[in-house]
Amino acid sequence: MERVDLILTDIDFVLTMDENFTEYKNTSIAIKDGKIVDIGEDVKNRYFGKTIVCKGKIAIPGLINTHTHAAMTLLRGYGSDNPLKVWLEEYIWPVEGQFVSYEFVKDGTQIAVYEMLRNGVTTFVDMYFYENAVADVLNKLGIRGVLSTGILDFPTPGAKTPDEGIAKTEEFIKEHKGSEYIYPAIGPHAPYTCSPETLKKAMDVAEKYDVLYHIHISETEFEVQTVKEKYGETPVKHLEKIGVLNSRVLAAHMVHPTDEEIELLAKKGVKVAHCPESNLKLASGIAPVPKMIEAGVIVGIGTDGTASNDDLDVIGEISTAAKLHKGYWKDPTVLNAKQALAMATREGAKAVRLENKIGTVEKGKKADIVLIDANQPHLNPLFDPYTQIVYSSKGLDVDTVIINGDIKVLNKEVLVIEKDYVLDIAKKWKEKIEALNKATQR
Amino acid sequence: MERVDLILTDIDFVLTMDENFTEYKNTSIAIKDGKIVDIGEDVKNRYFGKTIVCKGKIAIPGLINTHTHAAMTLLRGYGSDNPLKVWLEEYIWPVEGQFVSYEFVKDGTQIAVYEMLRNGVTTFVDMYFYENAVADVLNKLGIRGVLSTGILDFPTPGAKTPDEGIAKTEEFIKEHKGSEYIYPAIGPHAPYTCSPETLKKAMDVAEKYDVLYHIHISETEFEVQTVKEKYGETPVKHLEKIGVLNSRVLAAHMVHPTDEEIELLAKKGVKVAHCPESNLKLASGIAPVPKMIEAGVIVGIGTDGTASNDDLDVIGEISTAAKLHKGYWKDPTVLNAKQALAMATREGAKAVRLENKIGTVEKGKKADIVLIDANQPHLNPLFDPYTQIVYSSKGLDVDTVIINGDIKVLNKEVLVIEKDYVLDIAKKWKEKIEALNKATQR
Numbered sequence: 001m002e003r004v005d006l007i008l009t010d011i012d013f014v015l016t017m018d019e020n021f022t023e024y025k026n027t028s029i030a031i032k033d034g035k036i037v038d039i040g041e042d043v044k045n046r047y048f049g050k051t052i053v054c055k056g057k058i059a060i061p062g063l064i065n066t067h068t069h070a071a072m073t074l075l076r077g078y079g080s081d082n083p084l085k086v087w088l089e090e091y092i093w094p095v096e097g098q099f100v101s102y103e104f105v106k107d108g109t110q111i112a113v114y115e116m117l118r119n120g121v122t123t124f125v126d127m128y129f130y131e132n133a134v135a136d137v138l139n140k141l142g143i144r145g146v147l148s149t150g151i152l153d154f155p156t157p158g159a160k161t162p163d164e165g166i167a168k169t170e171e172f173i174k175e176h177k178g179s180e181y182i183y184p185a186i187g188p189h190a191p192y193t194c195s196p197e198t199l200k201k202a203m204d205v206a207e208k209y210d211v212l213y214h215i216h217i218s219e220t221e222f223e224v225q226t227v228k229e230k231y232g233e234t235p236v237k238h239l240e241k242i243g244v245l246n247s248r249v250l251a252a253h254m255v256h257p258t259d260e261e262i263e264l265l266a267k268k269g270v271k272v273a274h275c276p277e278s279n280l281k282l283a284s285g286i287a288p289v290p291k292m293i294e295a296g297v298i299v300g301i302g303t304d305g306t307a308s309n310d311d312l313d314v315i316g317e318i319s320t321a322a323k324l325h326k327g328y329w330k331d332p333t334v335l336n337a338k339q340a341l342a343m344a345t346r347e348g349a350k351a352v353r354l355e356n357k358i359g360t361v362e363k364g365k366k367a368d369i370v371l372i373d374a375n376q377p378h379l380n381p382l383f384d385p386y387t388q389i390v391y392s393s394k395g396l397d398v399d400t401v402i403i404n405g406d407i408k409v410l411n412k413e414v415l416v417i418e419k420d421y422v423l424d425i426a427k428k429w430k431e432k433i434e435a436l437n438k439a440t441q442r
Numbered sequence: 443m444e445r446v447d448l449i450l451t452d453i454d455f456v457l458t459m460d461e462n463f464t465e466y467k468n469t470s471i472a473i474k475d476g477k478i479v480d481i482g483e484d485v486k487n488r489y490f491g492k493t494i495v496c497k498g499k500i501a502i503p504g505l506i507n508t509h510t511h512a513a514m515t516l517l518r519g520y521g522s523d524n525p526l527k528v529w530l531e532e533y534i535w536p537v538e539g540q541f542v543s544y545e546f547v548k549d550g551t552q553i554a555v556y557e558m559l560r561n562g563v564t565t566f567v568d569m570y571f572y573e574n575a576v577a578d579v580l581n582k583l584g585i586r587g588v589l590s591t592g593i594l595d596f597p598t599p600g601a602k603t604p605d606e607g608i609a610k611t612e613e614f615i616k617e618h619k620g621s622e623y624i625y626p627a628i629g630p631h632a633p634y635t636c637s638p639e640t641l642k643k644a645m646d647v648a649e650k651y652d653v654l655y656h657i658h659i660s661e662t663e664f665e666v667q668t669v670k671e672k673y674g675e676t677p678v679k680h681l682e683k684i685g686v687l688n689s690r691v692l693a694a695h696m697v698h699p700t701d702e703e704i705e706l707l708a709k710k711g712v713k714v715a716h717c718p719e720s721n722l723k724l725a726s727g728i729a730p731v732p733k734m735i736e737a738g739v740i741v742g743i744g745t746d747g748t749a750s751n752d753d754l755d756v757i758g759e760i761s762t763a764a765k766l767h768k769g770y771w772k773d774p775t776v777l778n779a780k781q782a783l784a785m786a787t788r789e790g791a792k793a794v795r796l797e798n799k800i801g802t803v804e805k806g807k808k809a810d811i812v813l814i815d816a817n818q819p820h821l822n823p824l825f826d827p828y829t830q831i832v833y834s835s836k837g838l839d840v841d842t843v844i845i846n847g848d849i850k851v852l853n854k855e856v857l858v859i860e861k862d863y864v865l866d867i868a869k870k871w872k873e874k875i876e877a878l879n880k881a882t883q884r
Contacts, residue, residue: 076822077829081778114819280769281833310833311820320762327722328770336523377861378557378753380518380868381875387519391723391752396838419819426822433823 004049005405006031006367011054012374013385014039016361017061017345021338023385029059031367034180034404038363052410056375057399058385060341061361062122062368063314064348067214067252067273067302069128071100071108073115074429075307084282092307094440095433100157105133107425113143114422115312117414119395120370122403125250125273125302125352127187127214129157131172135182141416142406144368146352147176148187148214151202153195162198166205173209180404183354185212185250190219191235192226196242203244212250212352218261219253220284236261236270245270250351252302253278254292255285262288266296271351274343276321278304290325290334300351301343313395318344322390337386371400373412446491447847448473448809453496454816455827456481458803459503459787463780465827471501473809476622476846480805494852498817499841500827502783503803504564504810505756506790509656509694509715509744511570513542513550515557516871517749526724534749536882537875542599547575549867555585556864557754559856561837562812564845567692567715567744567794569629569656571599573614577624583858584848586810588794589618590629590656593644595637604630604640608647615651622846625796627654627692632661633677634668638684645686654692654794660703661695662726678703678712687712692793694744695720696734697727704730708738713793716785718763720746732767732776742793743785755837760786764832779828813842815854 007030014024016039028043029036038047079091105128116124123144126134131147138145149158149172151165159165169186176182188194188202199215206213218224218235227235236257239245247269254272257265265272274289292299301321303312322340326332349359357366372393374380379388379397401409408416449472456466458481470485471478480489521533547570558566565586568576573589580587591600591614593607601607611628618624630636630644641657648655660666660677669677678699681687689711696714699707707714716731735741743763745754764782768774791801799808814835816822821830821839843851850858 074823076825077833078823078825080826080829080833081775083775087774111819111822118820277765280765281774283768283772283774285772286769306834310829313820313836316758316836320765323719323722323762324766326725327728330725330727332529332723332725333523333525375865377553377864377868378560378755380553380865381516381520381872382868383518383520383872383876384522387522387752391519391522392748394755394758394836394838396836422819423817423822426819426824430823430825434825 001048002046004030004032004037004047006402007043007047007049007051008054008059008369008371009044009051011057011059011371014059014361015341015385017342018360018362029361029369031402031405034367036361036363036365036367039361052400054371056373057371058374058389059361060370060372060389061345061359062370062401062403063120063344064300064352064359065116065121065124065303065312065314066250066300066348066351067275067304068112068124068126068312069305069307070112070124070126070134071105071128072305072307073112074104074108074433077310078307078433080310095436096157098436099432100129102130102133105130106137107429109134109137110417111422111426112306112312113137113141114414114417114419117143117401117408117416118398119313119315120398120401121312121314122368122370122401123352123354123358125214135176138181139179142181142403142408144181144183144358144403146183146185146212146214148185148212150187150189151198152189152193153198162194163201166201170205173205173211177209183212183352185214187214190216190223191238192223192230199239199244200242206248211248213244213248214250215252217251217254218256221256224256234258234261236264240264240268248353253284253287255279255287257288262292262295262297265292271298271300273302273351274299274321275302275304276324277317278308282308286324286328289321290329293339298347298350299343300348314344315389315393315395319390337384337390340390341386367402367405369402370398372397373399443490444488446472446474446479446489448844449485449489449491449493450496450501450811450813451486451493453499453501453813456501456803457783457827459784460802460804471803471811473844473847476809478803478805478807478809481803494842496813498815499813500816500831501803502812502814502831503787503801504812504843504845505562505786506742506794506801507558507563507566507745507754507756508692508742508790508793509717509746510554510566510568510754511747512554512566512568512576513547513570514747514749515554516546516550516875519752520749520875522752537878538599540878541874542571544572544575547572548579549871551576551579552859553864553868554748554754555579555583556856556859556861559585559843559850559858560840561755561757562840562843563754563756564810564812564843565794565796565800567656577618580623581621584623584845584850586623586625586800586845588625588627588654588656590627590654592629592631593640594631594635595640604636605643608643612647615647615653619651625654625794627656629656632658632665633680634665634672641681641686642684648690653690655686655690656692657694659693659696660698663698666698676700676703678706682706682710690795695726695729697721697729699730704734704737704739707734713740713742715744715793716741716763717744717746718766719759720750724750728766728770731763732771735781740789740792741785742790756786757831757835757837761832779826779832782832783828809844809847811844812840814839815841
């Protein structure tokens with residue numbers, strides 16, 4: 001008998017989400033030093049240590065949210081249902097202009113992190129400002145984040161110029177590179193808000209430090225039109241032309257690529273963060289996900305920020321994706337349950353270039369594991385666990401969340417951050433934001 | 443002080459969902475003899491009786507699911523992701539052919555009812571077979587159902603001929619008409635599965651007994667094509683031509699009406715049960731809901747059966763609808779949160795012609811009330827309660843469900859039916875269905 005740190009026993013199903021979609025039934029998992037050391041029926045007999053009995057549960061890899069703006073959770077649902085211009089100019093921008101700070105980002109991130117943990121997210125990709133605040137929260141709580149500060153050609157809360165933004169990102173990368181929880185990245189905002197020079201300088205940093213290049217691409221028709229007018233090319237082609245289209249790129253949204261651009265994405269190894277609910281709610285459109293996957297593009301799932309979604313429920317997001325594309329492309333076989341769940345796990349890990357560490361439940365991988373409570377009427381009868389997770393379960397059905405071998409959520413209770421503390425933060429900011437709104441709207 | 447049966451006090455918000463979207467803040471509701479007798483801050487001082495303190499909760503009318511096949515919950519997710527023909531011929535039909543019976547329907551309905559209660563549904567519109575089993579379950583548990591047996595031109599589990607189906611429905615109507623919980627209806631299946639004669643005979647019964655005429659219309663392009671070939675008209679026009687298009691008609695799906703047909707629906711007072719998730723998942727298409735509402739058509743929301751959705755979460759369904767139509771019609775202002783929530787409440791009540799009894803929280807209405815637990819990080823900050831319910835909450839955030847003044851769900855626990863009993867039923871049928879599948883698939 002070997003001592004380990006944690007044993008999960010009697011799990012109804014383990015969906016490893018490896019390339020073969022290997023499944024285990026009625027099995028156990030042994031965890032040591034933050035990693036999965038063994039999976040199998042006889043694990044119970046070969047290891048001892050702290051044990052959680054997981055009868056009635058389905059184990060899946062920790063979910064990966066490949067695109068969000070966590071701190072914007074302070075603006076959840078704020079100004080919803082307005083035309084884009086009104087929403088941005090009368091709601092979002094005034095609040096950001098007034099309030100964005102280390103404190104704002106730290107507070108907003110804490111609410112977001114509570115929700116993401118509750119919904120089984122163990123790694124998320126962020127782009128906002130004051131990412132050092134995000135890093136501080138994640139390091140304290142032990143949650144993985146791929147963190148990038150938005151770099152734009154106009155002044156931002158953290159940088160007066162894009163060069164300052166890039167320089168600060170370089171410092172941030174040096175500080176966090178090699179950390180267990182923080183994977184620094186560079187975040188040039190988008191091809192219509194960053195000049196070719198900014199985009200190229202950012203890519204130089206991405207290559208120098210071997211980090212992800214996180215950027216919004218082809219989110220709206222407005223963007224496509226703007227880039228075309230400015231540079232004579234659609235966004236993906238424009239990026240290729242200036243030499244920043246490669247396998248480090250994680251392209252958020254990608255709603256309007258041409259067929260030629262889809263081929264280009266596949267050829268260059270560009271990854272996509274598909275954000276279907278945000279794209280629907282903001283009326284950006286419907287991304288050609290089945291075409292991209294067929295072309296060989298790696299597609300992960302993203303919730304986008306709660307200001308535009310308005311939740312951080314990755315299971316809800318893959319459920320929407322799986323149904324949406326069937327209906328829109330008129331084929332009930334596209335984006336099946338396995339593919340949809342892969343977007344939130346294995347493919348998401350590839351999208352952020354962490355597939356050697358996370359994204360599947362396999363020996364040697366980090367112990368980032370989510371247990372779903374399948375013992376509920378709304379998930380039964382249970383003929384197929386993939387189908388049930390994607391089409392019938394909700395993020396709130398997540399029972400247990402383990403990151404790096406540590407238990408973050410147990411019996412649907414978030415252990416690492418107090419609910420009342422989070423609610424108090426939300427209340428404080430609601431009052432501040434509403435006071436500002438009253439002051440500026442008259 | 444007047445004695446009442448139940449008082450809900452200190453409710454953060456009451457969204458009455460009346461025509462003016464009247465809201466109350468920090469208020470109380472008094473309930474007597476199954477009805478709402480008073481709403482207001484001073485209710486606490488004027489009435490006494492059993493009291494529930496509702497701090498942190500949002501009260502809305504009980505949700506109305508305007509189209510489902512509850513018993514098909516035994517087939518939840520069964521054969522998902524297959525082409526329609528394979529799904530029906532190799533999965534759904536063999537099981538139905540073998541098993542549909544009073545017991546099957548009673549068991550399936552109990553699982554469905556557990557889930558609907560948990561998700562805040564207080565009234566649902568059903569079409570299946572052995573609706574007497576559904577009625578028995580609902581009468582026992584005190585849940586409202588608008589129940590119709592599917593009538594088709596070929597033999598069904600309950601009737602060898604459509605005439606037998608109609609005659610049996612007539613008996614069912616006589617038995618239940620005037621009941622508190624059961625609102626009998628007639629259910630000719632669809633214009634492509636019922637001859638004009640069947641459709642007309644069914645309408646005669648609907649008119650004779652003043653009941654709803656629940657029918658699938660224009661669900662798929664295949665249906666539209668079939669009706670066109672058979673009768674020379676698209677489905678809605680065909681029904682008008684044969685004289686069965688009127689304000690008793692509740693048309694489930696209505697994915698493919700022409701502009702002319704939309705005008706016809708409005709003019710004739712036909713109601714629509716919009717089932718966006720089923721229409722997406724089965725690749726039927728996307729219904730022109732904003733157009734229909736603009737034309738003046740009453741549109742409620744339906745989950746369809748869990749074999750094709752795969753859940754009975756009405757809040758999830760309006761959330762999907764509100765986002766889908768913004769994205770598909772490229773306008774972020776269509777189907778706003780108030781309109782979406784109205785589809786599941788006030789407009790749903792109109793769709794089933796029960797607007798004098800249910801659908802709003804108003805004095806004199808039946809006390810069908812749902813309390814949502816807003817005191818959760820994923821619903822905060824809370825700037826607008828409608829927005830938060832539609833875009834951020836899930837059915838699982840329902841905390842309390844009251845039907846006809848009786849508490850059915852409290853603190854997120856379903857009180858009227860045991861969870862383990864429901865899980866046992868699901869397990870029993872899973873085994874039966876899988877055994878049949880094994881026997882027939884080889």
